[in-house]
């Protein structure tokens with residue numbers, strides 16, 4: 580499918596990432612944006628090519644692609660694949676491992692010797708790659724928050740921090756780590772927690788597609804539809820800046836031809852809005868299938884975001900209030916540590932929640948909050964435990 584290229588943004592970010600004088604850039608860059616807003620497309624189609632064009636070695640990995648694999652392994656595998664592309668690096672490793680007679684003896688250095696606790700550490704491997712090629716390395720970790728859902732993933736991040744410190748000093752050519760995520764709360768854990776590998780790394784909002792994209796979109800619609808950027812901008816904003824939804828509008832225009840120039844925009848709008856409605860309806864249907872406690876836990880978490888403390892006594896009271904006041908149900912099941920824990924686990928299994936290896940919970944994606952808000956499910960009761968209240972307690 581055709582995409583709109585964001586060349587200027589790629590150039591701006593590449594300059595920021597590669598800048599040798601800008602100290603924060605050497606601690607990495609974190610980009611946060613909602614789901615389905617075009618992060619991966621931009622990284623792969625625009626940013627990676629621009630970084631390569633400027634001479635960097637780029638390693639890209641999307642931790643959501645292999646969801647059944649440990650995220651730590653996914654990152655290590657991406658690094659190994661890049662290493663294997665450079666014969667000189669393989670030879671250096673082989674020599675260091677006493678395998679000079681690589682060809683003649685039939686012994687070969689296999690990349691599974693690179694990794695955590697292996698013969699060649701990630702820092703050593705990346706330093707060798709940078710030295711051999713004489714180029715800076717940019718490692719892009721898409722959906723990086725997934726890394727801290729496992730111990731191995733967290734350990735890989737620590738190893739990368741060590742690698743980054745090593746490569747950004749002395750004779751090497753530098754390592755930049757760019758991470759993205761679709762939930763700012765989760766990404767914030769990577770940069771705001773003192774014990775996290777990227778403590779203090781700068782975090783930027785990944786800018787959504789804008790007027791230039793809408794202009795491109797208008798050009799792709801039948802000319803007789805006379806779509807305009809002004810006419811589409813508030814619809815695009817309402818659709819959470821998701822290009823796929825706008826594509827539904829174009830598809831609707833292409834699918835039937837009995838619209839006139841006057842009602843083309845209405846046909847387009849109806850297609851986009853019906854897609855938005857069905858997404859919200861589907862999510863709310865799924866929420867409707869949850870047990871009363873699971874549903875209450877989900878709504879309280881969604882309403883309280885980063886201030887959510889699932890097992891705090893006051894939060895337990897809030898669950899009860901939501902079930903009794905908002906839902907008009909009697910709380911038949913007990914509300915205690917065990918049942919709340921079970922509810923959180925069930926919500927994670929059903930794809931509503933994300934849990935870090937440290938046991939912190941967050942919504943899997945922001946769209947769930949939007950749907951609950953839209954469905955009027957984030958009431959006063961769900962917000963009842965405030966930060967102030969917690970500090971005072």
Ligand SMILES: Nc1ncnc2c1ncn2[C@@H]1O[C@H](COP(=O)(O)OP(=O)(O)OP(=O)(O)O)[C@@H](O)[C@H]1O
Nearest residue numbers: 581582583614615616617618619620621761822823
């Ligand atoms: N610049 C663009 N021009 C046209 N379509 C785009 C553009 N960027 C993204 N899209 C479309 O939007 C959809 C979502 O894009 P993408 O997967 O890049 O988003 P994402 O933010 O990485 O999503 P996720 O949160 O699922 O990882 C895809 O169908 C893609 O083709």
Ligand SMILES: [Mg+2]
Nearest residue numbers: 618619620721
């Ligand atoms: Mg993506």
